[in-house]
Amino acid sequence: MAENIQTKVGDLVTPILEELSLELVDVEFQKEGKNWFLRVFIDSDKGVDLEDCSAVSEKLSEALDEKDPIEQAYYMEVSSPGAERPLKGEKDIKRAVGKNVHVSTYAPIDGAKSFEGLLTQFDGENLTIEMKVKTRRITVTVPYEKVAKARLAIAF
Secondary structure, three states, X not given: OHHHHXXXXXXXXXXXXXXXXXXXXXXXXXXXXXXXXXXXXEEOOOOOOHHHHHHHHHHHHHHHHHHOOOOOOOEEXXXXXXXXXXXXXXXXXXXXXXOEEEEEEEEEEOOEEEEEEEEEEEOOOEEEEEEEEOOEEEEEEEEHHHEXXXXXXXXX
C-alpha cells in the first residue's frame, strides 16, 4: 500500500517540481505510532529553502485534495533531504562524483558490505570509491548492480 501511495504522490508532485525548477529526491509514507506521515524530500542544484518547501507543500496539498489518493488521515511534510541525502539512481550517483559517499551493498565485496569514502568515478556499471583505512588509502570498485543504498556522507 505505502509503495503505491509513494508512486502516486511522486506522479502528482513531479510536474509541480518541474515548474519550480526543483527535483524529487524521495517520497515516504509511513506510520509512526498512531499517525501516518507523508514526507516529500526535494532538492535543486542551489539547494532548497523554506519558501521552496512552502510553495511545493501548498501546490501538492491542492493536488492531493483533488485526486485524493490517500484514504486515511496523515501529516504531510515537504523538506530538504539534508546533508546526507540519499542517492537514488544513476543520475544522482553521477552528480556525486568528487564527493564523499556511503554505499551499502546487497552482497559482500572483499568481505565488506559497507563502504565510505570519496567517489572518484562512476561509469554506469561500477562505482570507484577511495577509502581511508587507518593510515593508507585504498580504492574499491563496487558494481552498481550490487548497491542496496547510497547517500552522501559528511567527511570528518
